[in-house]
Amino acid sequence: MNDGLILLFATTLVVPLMARLRTSPILGFLLIGMVLGPAGLDVIRHVDVSHRIAEFGIIFFLFETGLELSVRKVISMRNDVFGLGMAQFFLTGGLIASLSAFLFPDLHFGGSLLMGGGLALSSSAFALQLLRDKRQLGTRFGRASLGVLLFQDLAVVPLLVLAPLLGNNLSGSFAGVLSVALGKAVLALSIIAGSGHFLLQPLLAFVKRSNSSEGFLAVTLGTVLLSSSLTQAFGLSETLGAFVGGVLVAETDYKHQIEADIAPFRGMLLGLFFVTVGFSFDVQLITNHWFTVGPLLLALLLLKSGVVIALKAPSRLSLASSLQASALLAPGGEFALVLFRLAEQVGVLPHEMVKVLVTTSVLSMALTPLLAAAADVLARRLREKRGLDGVEGRDEFAAVSVKRLTKADRGFVVICGYNVVGRTICRLLDTENEAQYIVFEDDVKTAREARTAGLPVFLADSAKRKVLEQFKVGQARCVVVAMESRNRTEQVATAMRTTYPEMPMIVRAHDEEHVKWLEETLNVKAIIPEMIAVRFGTAVFSRLGYPQDEARAVIQEQITMEIAQMGNEMEEATSKSSGTSSKSDGNGTATETS
Numbered sequence: 001m002n003d004g005l006i007l008l009f010a011t012t013l014v015v016p017l018m019a020r021l022r023t024s025p026i027l028g029f030l031l032i033g034m035v036l037g038p039a040g041l042d043v044i045r046h047v048d049v050s051h052r053i054a055e056f057g058i059i060f061f062l063f064e065t066g067l068e069l070s071v072r073k074v075i076s077m078r079n080d081v082f083g084l085g086m087a088q089f090f091l092t093g094g095l096i097a098s099l100s101a102f103l104f105p106d107l108h109f110g111g112s113l114l115m116g117g118g119l120a121l122s123s124s125a126f127a128l129q130l131l132r133d134k135r136q137l138g139t140r141f142g143r144a145s146l147g148v149l150l151f152q153d154l155a156v157v158p159l160l161v162l163a164p165l166l167g168n169n170l171s172g173s174f175a176g177v178l179s180v181a182l183g184k185a186v187l188a189l190s191i192i193a194g195s196g197h198f199l200l201q202p203l204l205a206f207v208k209r210s211n212s213s214e215g216f217l218a219v220t221l222g223t224v225l226l227s228s229s230l231t232q233a234f235g236l237s238e239t240l241g242a243f244v245g246g247v248l249v250a251e252t253d254y255k256h257q258i259e260a261d262i263a264p265f266r267g268m269l270l271g272l273f274f275v276t277v278g279f280s281f282d283v284q285l286i287t288n289h290w291f292t293v294g295p296l297l298l299a300l301l302l303l304k305s306g307v308v309i310a311l312k313a314p315s316r317l318s319l320a321s322s323l324q325a326s327a328l329l330a331p332g333g334e335f336a337l338v339l340f341r342l343a344e345q346v347g348v349l350p351h352e353m354v355k356v357l358v359t360t361s362v363l364s365m366a367l368t369p370l371l372a373a374a375a376d377v378l379a380r381r382l383r384e385k386r387g388l389d390g391v392e393g394r395d396e397f398a399a400v401s402v403k404r405l406t407k408a409d410r411g412f413v414v415i416c417g418y419n420v421v422g423r424t425i426c427r428l429l430d431t432e433n434e435a436q437y438i439v440f441e442d443d444v445k446t447a448r449e450a451r452t453a454g455l456p457v458f459l460a461d462s463a464k465r466k467v468l469e470q471f472k473v474g475q476a477r478c479v480v481v482a483m484e485s486r487n488r489t490e491q492v493a494t495a496m497r498t499t500y501p502e503m504p505m506i507v508r509a510h511d512e513e514h515v516k517w518l519e520e521t522l523n524v525k526a527i528i529p530e531m532i533a534v535r536f537g538t539a540v541f542s543r544l545g546y547p548q549d550e551a552r553a554v555i556q557e558q559i560t561m562e563i564a565q566m567g568n569e570m571e572e573a574t575s576k577s578s579g580t581s582s583k584s585d586g587n588g589t590a591t592e593t594s
Contacts, residue, residue, distance in 0.1 A: 006043060010036060011271060022133070023369050024126050026334075029271045030362060033278015044279070058338055059242040060262065061270045062156075063224050065124065066246020067259060069153050073433050079404075080147025081154075084308075084315040088148050088329065089155050092307050093120035104353075110166035114343045115357065117159045118336040119300060124149050126368040127328040134376075135423075137430035138437065139454035140401065141321035141379075145328045146433070148308075156335050157244075160237040163342045188234040192227050192244050204254045216254070217261045223249060237342060277337055277362065285359055296360050301367075305330040316400050320379035321454060327375035331368045332361030383452045401456055402471055405436055411477035413437040413540065416462045416492050418446055421482040421508060421529050425540055426455075435544060438471060442488070463495040478504040478543045481524075486510050490518075497522045506539050 014028035036043045074081055097116025100107060107115075127145055136142040200223065207215035223245045231241030249258055286293055305326035312322035340357050343349040349357075405412040413429060415422050418441040429437050439455070440462035441447040450457035460467045473479065479496055483489045493507045505524040509515040518526035527539055 006036065007032070007272070007275060011275075015271075024129050025271070026125055026274050027366055029274035030278040030281065030366070033275040034281050034283065035278075036275075037279035037281075039279070039282045039284065055273075056269050058239055058270075058273050059224060059228055060265065061273065061334070062239040062243040062338075063246040063249075064259070064262070065153055065156075066243040066248075067250050067255060069150060069247050070250040070255075071247075074150055074154075076433065077143065077147045077150065080144050080315070081151045083147075084144055084311055084317075085148040085151025087311050087314075088307055089117075089120050089151055091311075092304055093117045095303060095307075096120060107353075108166075108348065110162070110348050111343070111353075114159065114163060114166070114339060114348055117155065118339040118343075118357070119332060119361070120304070121152050121156070121333040121335045121339075122149060122304075122329040123331055123333040123365050123368060124153070125334055126331065126365055130328065130369065130372050132431075135427060135430070136324075136454065137433075138426055138456065139321070139324075140317065140456075141324040141328075141454060142430075143436075144315060144317060144321065145325045148325070148329055152333070152335070153243075156339075157240060159339055160240040160243070160342070163339065163348065164235060164237060164346050166346065166348050188231050188236060188241070189244055192230060192241065193248065200248055201252050204252055208254065213257075213261055216258055220249070220258050220262055239338060239342075274334075277358065280355065281359060281362055282355060285355055286363075289356070293356060293360055293363070296356070297363055300332065300360060300364055301330045301371075316404070318382075320382040323382075324372070324375045324379050324454070327371040328368065330371065331364035333365070336361050379454065380452050383454065401438070405438060406472045406475050411435055411475070413544075414462075414471075414473050414476045414479045415439045416479070416481045417441065417483035417508075418443075418450055418457050419482060419484055422480070425480055425482065428540070432541075435477060440467070440471075442483075463492045465495070465499055468496075468499055474500055474503070476503070478506060478540070480540060481505065481507040483508065486514065493518065493522050493524060497524070504543055506543065 010032045011029070014032055015025050018025045018028040034040050038044075093116040095116075096119050097112045100115045101109070101112045104112075127149060131137045131142050131145065137146065200219075203219055204216070207219055224242050227241035227245035227248075228238035229241070231244075232238040249255060308326035308329055309319075309322045311317075312319065315322075317325065337358055340349060340354045340361075344351055344354040413425075413435050415425055415437055416439075418426075418439050422439060422441075426437060426439065429435055437456065439450070439457040440460045441450070441457055442459075442461070444459055447457055447459035451459075458471075460471070462468070462473075468474070473496075479500075481489055481493050481496070483492060489508060489510075493505065496503060496505060505522070507518050507522070507524045507526050509518055509526040509528050511528065515526040515528060518524055525539055525543070
């Protein structure tokens with residue numbers, strides 16, 4: 001009881017502190033474990049109980065990871081997933097496994113395999129949070145990083161399958177172990193997939209009609225526990241079942257509602273998992289074996305970042321984008337912590353080696369924000385050297401972007417105007433990964449800043465036919481005209497309708513009279529944005545074919561995020577203002593500033 005109260009109180013303090021510092025709460029959870037655990041103040045007495053509870057956190061973490069891994073998303077990003085992602089994982093994992101076999105000749109082949117596979121993984125929690133916070137999901141390097149992370153999520157499945165079987169069959173041949181693993185995995189996953197396909201969607205539809213959030217939560221918990229129990233019964237990892245259960249739920253029409261229902265529980269349980277990782281983080285190991293941990297940390301970061309940069313040419317990444325992607329993907333990942341724990345439990349990796357690997361992975365994860373910030377500075381300088389050719393879309397990288405857009409299976413959206421409404425629609429499309437987009441902006445400063453940040457925003461006159469043809473606007477799924485000027489809106493919308501008579505268009509209107517004129521004259525969907533510009537995106541998602549309930553859930557989720565971010569920005573501005581006003585003048589009295 002006392003342990004639980006201490007952990008809850010510590011979490012209450014640390015999470016807001018991490019939010020104020022604009023860094024991941026995972027760092028806070030790890031610090032709690034380090035300070036309060038056996039290697040720190042030794043305040044938590046029943047560490048084993050915390051470990052057992054944290055196992056649920058691992059299960060829900062794998063479930064939510066599967067929830068993000070819809071089949072449609074993987075197919076739409078297949079070039080990055082099975083191109084850059086596959087190459088990064090196998091090259092990095094193969095190099096690390098080969099080096100480990102050379103450096104540790106007594107280590108079993110299975111140990112080298114799991115070590116290479118584990119260290120090749122990256123931190124989805126850190127990388128995705130940084131991409132969302134900096135609004136970089138729509139950049140080329142953001143989509144490339146997401147593709148690599150998606151493939152790594154897929155690669156976790158065979159690693160979770162192999163780990164327990166390698167531990168139970170160390171004396172057998174690897175081919176025999178692999179055949180047994182595949183047989184059991186195929187049988188277990190077929191049962192889960194079949195049951196989910198025929199039972200889960202009708203059950204969720206029944207619960208939806210009752211309008212019961214408790215019912216959704218019960219179905220979700222049942223799906224997680226049943227699927228994880230089934231894989232465990234087949235001698236496989238229970239986390240594998242939770243992961244597949246998440247993938248099944250992702251293919252239903254109720255994904256977003258389930259995400260919202262489990263978010264508080266998932267955050268709490270996952271936080272406890274990282275706290276228990278902090279328990280096993282031994283500071284003395286770093287101080288006593290710095291000449292082991294330090295070089296290993298440096299080698300891990302250099303090797304993983306080097307592989308991503310080396311793959312920039314076949315992946316059609318610029319040097320700037322490859323630097324930013326490598327900074328996000330070089331550190332270790334939370335999946336590695338789960339895998340190394342499992343490998344230790346089944347006897348594939350020795351305890352002391354696992355401690356070194358976990359410590360190195362955690363240290364590299366802690367460096368992710370710093371590495372990303374440094375890469376952003378370097379990338380910005382590289383992009384600034386391109387000048388107006390890059391901003392206006394006349395360089396080779398713009399041509400590559402247009403080519404990728406026109407080849408995208410799910411098409412792309414054209415947005416005219418990178419103002420509040422335009423940026424909001426971009427963030428919605430980034431969050432859902434429903435379609436790629438390209439933005440035309442009239443203001444030089446706005447376009448230059450966005451383009452320097454790596455976003456697909458170009459300084460171009462979207463009322464000119466030459467520009468529309470250059471950027472293949474005729475192949476877009478729809479066009480969104482979000483400009484603030486009424487005259488400019490009418491000019492661009494008229495040019496678009498004249499050039500593309502059948503193009504679906506959503507146009508920003510300024511009043512009811514303007515709505516009537518736009519719809520009757522140009523045959524477009526005209527909308528007056530409300531106070532929260534996110535609602536303008538409902539029409540975009542409906543045009544892209546989203547079910548009405550899913551569209552509302554997506555919009556509501558984004559509204560919550562926008563309000564929270566506005567609150568943080570207002571709080572930060574207030575604190576800066578109060579800090580400035582408290583500065584004293586030369587006579588020692590406070591000088592008020594506006």
